[in-house]
Amino acid sequence: MARYELVKRSVALITLTNPPVNSLSSAVRHGIAKTMDRALSDPKVTAVVICGENGRFCGGADIREFAGPMRGPPLLPLLDSIEAGEKPVVAAIEGVALGGGLELALVCHYRIAHSKARLGLPEVTLGLLPAAGGTQRLPRLIGIPAALELITTGRHVSSQEALKLGIVDQVTEQNVCEVAVEFALRAVAKPLSSRRLSALTVPCPPDLDALLEAVTMQIQKKARGMMAPLACVQAVRAAATMPYSQGIKRESELMATLFNSGQARALQYCFFAERTAGKWTLPSGAQWNDTKPREIRSAAVIGLGTMGRGIAVSLARVGISVIAVESDKKLMETGRQMVIGMLERDAKRRGVSASLNLLKFTLSLQDLKDVDLVIEAVFEDMALKKRVFQELSKLCRPTTLLCSNTSGLDVDALAGVTDRPQLVIGMHFFSPAHVMKLLEVVCGPRSSSETIATAMSLGKRMEKVSVAVGNCPGFVGNRMLKPYSDQATFLLEEGATPEQIDKVLEDFGFAMGVFRMSDLAGLDVGWRVRKESGLTGPDVDPKNPPRRRQGRKYCPIPDMVCEQGRFGQKTGRGWYMYDKPGGTNAKPDPLIQNLLETYRSRYGIKPRNITDQEIIDRCLFALANEGFRILEDGIAARPEDIDVIYQFGYGFPRHRGGPMFYASMVGLERVLERLEHYHQAHPDVPHLEPSPLLKKLVACGSPPIQKWREHIKTMHSHL
Numbered sequence: 001m002a003r004y005e006l007v008k009r010s011v012a013l014i015t016l017t018n019p020p021v022n023s024l025s026s027a028v029r030h031g032i033a034k035t036m037d038r039a040l041s042d043p044k045v046t047a048v049v050i051c052g053e054n055g056r057f058c059g060g061a062d063i064r065e066f067a068g069p070m071r072g073p074p075l076l077p078l079l080d081s082i083e084a085g086e087k088p089v090v091a092a093i094e095g096v097a098l099g100g101g102l103e104l105a106l107v108c109h110y111r112i113a114h115s116k117a118r119l120g121l122p123e124v125t126l127g128l129l130p131a132a133g134g135t136q137r138l139p140r141l142i143g144i145p146a147a148l149e150l151i152t153t154g155r156h157v158s159s160q161e162a163l164k165l166g167i168v169d170q171v172t173e174q175n176v177c178e179v180a181v182e183f184a185l186r187a188v189a190k191p192l193s194s195r196r197l198s199a200l201t202v203p204c205p206p207d208l209d210a211l212l213e214a215v216t217m218q219i220q221k222k223a224r225g226m227m228a229p230l231a232c233v234q235a236v237r238a239a240a241t242m243p244y245s246q247g248i249k250r251e252s253e254l255m256a257t258l259f260n261s262g263q264a265r266a267l268q269y270c271f272f273a274e275r276t277a278g279k280w281t282l283p284s285g286a287q288w289n290d291t292k293p294r295e296i297r298s299a300a301v302i303g304l305g306t307m308g309r310g311i312a313v314s315l316a317r318v319g320i321s322v323i324a325v326e327s328d329k330k331l332m333e334t335g336r337q338m339v340i341g342m343l344e345r346d347a348k349r350r351g352v353s354a355s356l357n358l359l360k361f362t363l364s365l366q367d368l369k370d371v372d373l374v375i376e377a378v379f380e381d382m383a384l385k386k387r388v389f390q391e392l393s394k395l396c397r398p399t400t401l402l403c404s405n406t407s408g409l410d411v412d413a414l415a416g417v418t419d420r421p422q423l424v425i426g427m428h429f430f431s432p433a434h435v436m437k438l439l440e441v442v443c444g445p446r447s448s449s450e451t452i453a454t455a456m457s458l459g460k461r462m463e464k465v466s467v468a469v470g471n472c473p474g475f476v477g478n479r480m481l482k483p484y485s486d487q488a489t490f491l492l493e494e495g496a497t498p499e500q501i502d503k504v505l506e507d508f509g510f511a512m513g514v515f516r517m518s519d520l521a522g523l524d525v526g527w528r529v530r531k532e533s534g535l536t537g538p539d540v541d542p543k544n545p546p547r548r549r550q551g552r553k554y555c556p557i558p559d560m561v562c563e564q565g566r567f568g569q570k571t572g573r574g575w576y577m578y579d580k581p582g583g584t585n586a587k588p589d590p591l592i593q594n595l596l597e598t599y600r601s602r603y604g605i606k607p608r609n610i611t612d613q614e615i616i617d618r619c620l621f622a623l624a625n626e627g628f629r630i631l632e633d634g635i636a637a638r639p640e641d642i643d644v645i646y647q648f649g650y651g652f653p654r655h656r657g658g659p660m661f662y663a664s665m666v667g668l669e670r671v672l673e674r675l676e677h678y679h680q681a682h683p684d685v686p687h688l689e690p691s692p693l694l695k696k697l698v699a700c701g702s703p704p705i706q707k708w709r710e711h712i713k714t715m716h717s718h719l
């Protein structure tokens with residue numbers, strides 16, 4: 001796990017060999033200890049270079065090992081002993097030096113980085129802190145403010161920035177190992193004391209307390225209840241105020257608290273869930289790693305509304321030429337200006353030039369004859385979408401992939417009106433599409449494996465987290481949203497207010513509570529869907545709207561809000577009031593309070609005090625319950641996929657893992673017991689009836705989430 005060679009007769013070259021990222025597994029730590037001993041005790045060796053195999057220095061501790069008991073040599077004393085050695089050690093950094101990887105580099109006496117390398121301490125994103133001396137050594141090297149920023153955000157820096165900050169001594173475009181060996185030879189005669197970071201004093205700013213307080217406040221605002229960033233601040237404070245030996249103890253204490261927390265487990269689960277999500281499999285046996293995607297050079301986007309614009313920007317900025325189609329000249333001109341503006345701002349932020357030459361705007365579908373792929377983003381209306389697909393089917397090359405950005409309509413029905421159902425697939429982007437990372441790739445029963453592979457690979461190229469899902473109304477994300485938001489509106493009837501529910505959900509860690517999110521998305525969208533599905537419409541008595549429809553409980557309050565022209569932020573009024581149409585500063589509205597009170601008295605509902613716990617349990621367990629049904633139905637292949645969708649598409653707090661992971665952490669027995677309790681109280685709410693899969697898992701002793709698949713695999717998959 002660490003290879004030893006003698007080069008240039010006197011330099012020991014130690015290569016970490018643990019693909020794919022040379023993480024510091026117990027075997028690697030053991031290998032480093034052994035090879036370092038050999039280098040330090042061999043009189044022929046005057047200097048040491050440490051590098052990593054396959055162009056990657058080291059991706060840090062082996063995250064998989066965190067779940068089990070600690071084995072092998074602990075990292076911290078191993079690193080301390082490298083720093084204390086009497087022969088110069090040079091880190092040759094290629095690819096990445098992250099987490100424990102950068103901590104390893106920091107105990108080397110010199111650091112040489114390749115120009116394309118990235119460095120950072122991302123432990124905070126895993127719910128941890130850099131506990132192999134990183135919080136104590138980095139501030140000594142680059143000062144408190146810069147170290148605080150890197151450690152509390154986990155941001156990766158380029159080697160050029162690392163050079164400016166003083167993290168590395170040299171950046172090279174040449175073979176970094178060769179450069180490091182030459183560097184090591186020159187370092188042999190030089191004293192090492194000033195190169196041992198633990199022995200340096202921390203350059204302390206005069207306003208340390210004010211700085212730490214400002215950073216703490218900033219984190220409290222942004223971290224939505226995450227503990228790790230605050231622990232990082234405390235560890236850096238220790239570096240500033242204590243000698244190394246005490247600071248390192250404080251670092252370990254803080255790490256111990258984080259390490260055993262549910263948040264760290266959730267964030268590490270998220271790390272692997274994100275990487276598992278791209279790995280789709282079909283019942284036919286075709287899967288992600290044996291199906292070649294097609295190359296996409298040109299694409300078309302139909303419809304330049306909010307979604308179409310974001311999709312066009314996301315395509316053009318990764319080098320794909322885009323033809324954007326609108327039906328009306330004025331709309332096309334507005335769309336053109338918006339897309340160009342967005343692309344220019346995006347390019348400025350990334351420090352690149354905007355690829356405006358890749359864009360073409362047209363009013364004619366005829367111009368799409370030769371594109372490789374089309375993404376339809378017209379109004380959410382099945383008849384209209386079918387007309388578009390029929391026309392595309394006639395116009396486009398027979399090999400062109402036809403994709404729909406529908407957020408919940410039947411992708412197979414669209415495939416059915418074309419001459420190439422195997423080339424039809426859903427690509428459900430989230431608004432704004434150039435910002436949101438999630439892409440649901442909706443596989444119809446007739447989508448070919450090559451089509452799925454192409455949509456998934458295009459998503460990756462567009463820098464999205466792509467998840468393959470099956471075709472059903474609402475797919476995964478929006479299907480689960482319904483029981484969640486239904487519970488929120490039922491709670492309004494019973495005595496809660498929008499601001500109370502939102503506060504509880506936001507304190508839980510959601511980016512936005514359910515009502516603020518609806519105001520942002522537009523309340524008219526759901527209203528139209530309810531009208532189309534016959535749940536509401538002109539036949540409903542406006543004075544006395546029934547509270548039971550289509551055989552189940554129905555809350556008419558959202559319709560009553562819409563009937564007043566309150567469509568959310570865009571109209572300046574929704575569940576909240578805003579300063580102006582398009583305003584974002586939500587304030588509780590007495591008119592909504594009034595509406596709720598009138599409603600309750602009309603139906604003789606005595607409002608009751610609703611606890612925060614009831615809000616959390618009813619909203620989140622209803623959400624997870626639908627997730628279990630989605631797994632049963634084969635619409636999502638694994639719980640990780642659902643959790644990734646909720647983190648990236650719906651602002652679910654990452655440190656809670658996602659709705660399915662949260663259910664597993666709370667305990668499936670408790671979820672089942674609460675759902676049974678609430679279903680008994682509300683027998684006309686089918687979403688509260690515990691799903692058969694949840695019952696089955698509890699009956700099997702509530703296995704850990706990674707084992708749920710074993711209990712679903714016999715069920716039919718729709719992917």
Ligand SMILES: CCC/C=C/C(=O)SCCNC(=O)CCNC(=O)[C@H](O)C(C)(C)COP(=O)([O-])OP(=O)([O-])OC[C@H]1O[C@@H](n2cnc3c(N)ncnc32)[C@H](O)[C@@H]1OP(=O)([O-])[O-]
Binds near residue numbers: 060131
């Ligand atoms: C006292 C302790 C203090 C120290 C704490 C730490 O260091 S905490 C750690 C701090 N370090 C970090 O937080 C860095 C975490 N890693 C990364 O950010 C990225 O992996 C990358 C930038 C290194 C490479 O990106 P990329 O897009 O080229 O590749 P990719 O992301 O697809 O990964 C490829 C495969 O490698 C796997 N794997 C990766 N890293 C680890 C690991 N450390 N461990 C185990 N496995 C790891 C990954 O699961 C995947 O496996 P699969 O699915 O093929 O079975």
